[in-house]
Every structure is written in structure tokens, then in C-alpha cells.
Amino acid sequence: MIEAVLWDIDGTLLDSEPFHFKSIVAVCEAHGQTVPKSDYDRLLGRSMAEVYAMLNAAQPMPLDLPQLAAACSDYYVANVADVPARAGALEKVAELAERGILQACVSNSGRRVVEANFSAIEDTIAMPDALRFALSRDDVAHGKPHPEPYLRAAERLGVHPSACLVVEDSPIGARSGKAAGMVTIAWPQHATLEFDPVDHLIADLHDLDWPAFFR
Template identity: 45%
Template sequence: MDSEPWHHRAMIDVCRGYGHELTEEECAASVGVAFRDYYLQLHARRPLPVAMEDWANEINALYVTRVAEVRPRDGAFALVEAFAARGLAQACVSNSGRAVVQANLAAMGLGHFRFGLSREDVVHGKPHPEPYLKAAGMLGLPPEACAVIEDSPTGARSAMAAGMLTIAWPQSPAVVFDAVDHLVEDPASLDWDALCRLSLS
């Protein structure tokens, strides 16, 4: 889902309510970063008069009220359908809270994801490998048999640390990734037949 602009709007609106004006650039720095870590960054620059958990809950609640307006990324749903047609097991692994993950999955209405794994389902969020390793275990797959498509450097670090094939699909060319297996403008351009054979070898 092309959800980052909507997360940014919710964050800007909530912070504004506490007298803390955020720029688009400051919001862009939050992509893929856990709420707690980003809250601490903001709080260190200028204290927020609200507890982290309440702040995060307000942002999530506002985002969920607008989720019907969030549009898919170009080609994303077609890719999910193509993977389903291949019989590939799919899951959503996110650093967002459970309410947001569930709202996004419901808004997609695709039915091809086995489950959604949220930040609340793990001890360590991304960039730690735990989220992707836990998802692989829930799918009954070894990490080396898994491919990850990520739009954030934080998520890509998590997938690489988990030992999975990592494909970076940035939403903006300005986003800089560390070393990944593939950096693409469109994941559909990859040779998925070859990638699937590689994962089975």
C-alpha cells in the first residue's frame, strides 16, 4: 500500500495538536523506524507533552480512520496475485502496530496473505532479524527459501540479517539502501522463475 503519505499526515496532525510542527522532511526520516525510536528522536529535539504510547495510539487511530483512502502502489496487487497463482506462501511483516496492519490487510481485500505480523508480535522490531525469522517459522520455511520486498532501508536490513533474498522497492529515489540483493523500480521486472529455482536449490 502507498501508505507512507497517510502515516505522515496522521503524524503531522497529531504532533500539531501538541504544538509540535513537523516538516515533510522530518516525517520522511521516520520511514521504517519504530514509533518508540522516532518518538525519542523528536522528544530529544523538543519534548512532547504526551507519553509515547498515547502519541503512537493517536497516530494509528487517525490513520485507521483514513485507510479506505489509501491506494495500492502501482503493480503491487498484480504482483500479489501472480505470486498466489504460483502457489507461493505470502505474509505481511511490518514495523507498524497490529491495528494498522490489520486495517491495511482488510483494505487490500486480497485474501492471499497467510497472516500479518506487527511490531507488537515480536520482542525486537526491524532492523533486528526477529520479525522476518518469526514469519519464516510461521510459514514453515527456512529463511533461505524466503524472498522479501521492502520499501524501507530499516526493513531491508532486517531481511538481510535474517538471511533472506532482499529486494528493495523504494517509494522515492531519494531513499538510500544499504547492500541488498536487488534494487528495483518494479519487482515484476525480476525473473521470478529463476529466483524461485534458486531458493529451491
């Protein structure tokens, strides 16, 4: 039986991935670099360190990793008010909270971005403690696809990993959830994404029999 639901944030609770990509493009263009639109899927769900390595391999970056990360965070946080929730996501969080289901967020983004996102989510839901906390990439030694982020979240909630359900939009995040031994739901925004085996691959949150997880 599932005792806790762990949500990814970017692309899952919030339709924020286009805004993250926009921040990368804007910062790179400000320093004379071009990031092609075709890089969107390639960078989806990756940590800033991975993004930097991939961009730098394609064309040497004029910024180092900390400078790129800080500039992208500045751009994103300044525009976080424009980031919409993903359709049905926050309603499902509120519904589960009303049923007393433990929930938390597990992100591959840095702490500053996670705090901005989490604040926006809490303001929208207007339910204290609906989401107990939000883990960032800065809170773990190994980010997704390593299982550590989800295992750390389960530990903080006091729930065995096998009693946790993960909702992810990216193959990298889903890999992390499965590696942690959790029931993993892939809810991608892009049909072109290819996932390793997951427990459920859905197009809409309503495609799941949610009550069955908690019986």
C-alpha cells in the same frame, strides 16, 4: 529456490507512508508541535517508539509514547480507506498466489494499524489466504532492523530463511531481511534513500525475473 515471499506493508504493498506521516503531523499540530516535511525520510520505516524518541529529542512532546501511538493509530485507521495500493504490488501478490507461492506480511507498525491495512489488502485482492498472515511490531520482541520479524514469519510458514524472499521499501526493513539471511529486494519510492547492500535494488516489480526465483 525460493519457497515464500514476505512483503513489508507500509510503502511496499500500500502507498501508506505519506498517510502515516500525515497522521504524525496532524496529531503533533493538534498539540502545538510542528513536524517539518524534511523529517519524512528520517522517520521512514521506523517503529513508533523510534519516531517518538526522535521527535521528543527535537522538541519535548506534550504526549507520552502510548498517547502519541494511540492518537496516530486512530487518525490513520479512520482514513485507511483512502490509502491506495502501490502500483503493481497487489497484482503481483495475486499472481504469486495463483502459482501456489506462500506469502505473508511483516510490518514494523502496531497491531491495530496492521490489521486495518491487512483487511484493506484482502478486500482488494479478494483471494482468501493469498497472504497467510501479517506480523506486527507487537508480535515480536525486537522490530526491524532486527532480523526477528522475518525469522518469526519464516518459522510460522515452516520455511527456512534462505528460501524466503523479502520485498521492502525502506533501508531499515531491507536491513532486517538481510540480517535474517533472506534474499532481499529493495523497492524504494524515493531515489534519495540509501540502502546497505541488498540482492536487488529495483524501480519496478517488473524489473525482476520472478520465475527464476522459483525454479
